Amino acid sequence: MSDDITARPLTLDVNLNGDVAVVRCRGKLVMGSTSLLHARVKKLIPEHKRIVLDLSDLTHMDSSGLGSLVALFVSARSAGCSLELINLSHGIQKVLSLTNLLSVFTVIGEAGIKIG
Numbered sequence: 001m002s003d004d005i006t007a008r009p010l011t012l013d014v015n016l017n018g019d020v021a022v023v024r025c026r027g028k029l030v031m032g033s034t035s036l037l038h039a040r041v042k043k044l045i046p047e048h049k050r051i052v053l054d055l056s057d058l059t060h061m062d063s064s065g066l067g068s069l070v071a072l073f074v075s076a077r078s079a080g081c082s083l084e085l086i087n088l089s090h091g092i093q094k095v096l097s098l099t100n101l102l103s104v105f106t107v108i109g110e111a112g113i114k115i116g
Contacts, residue, residue: 009033012040019049026057029065037065041072045079052108056087061095073105084108 009028014021021044029037044051053069061069069085076083084106088096096102 010036012037014040014044016048019047020052021048021050022052022054024054024057028060029058029068030060030062031064034064034068038068038072041083042075045076045081048081050082050084051076052084052086054086055089055092058089058092061092066095066099066101069105070101082106 009030010033011026013024013026015024016022023037023041023044025037027033041051041053073083086108088107093102096105
């Protein structure tokens, strides 16, 4: 079973509701898996005004994962779409804070209320 986790460090579940797409990320957003997130979310941008990345099951993110989030944020903003984050683990929140990116992203609470 640990071989499956190593082979596929990231899985995505997409829930569409009108012009909102919620993408639940599970596993590790690291070099080698960022293209999966990037490709899936890029396809959603033209069709949705709001994309929410649910990071509750994201266990690890490296600099490639961070770069992928930034690239998606820029692509979404350029297309008039908002990219929001929800359910940040302490570790992911710390990485975003240390890189001064926590203030760039819109982080929402579980009830859909913007934080910060």
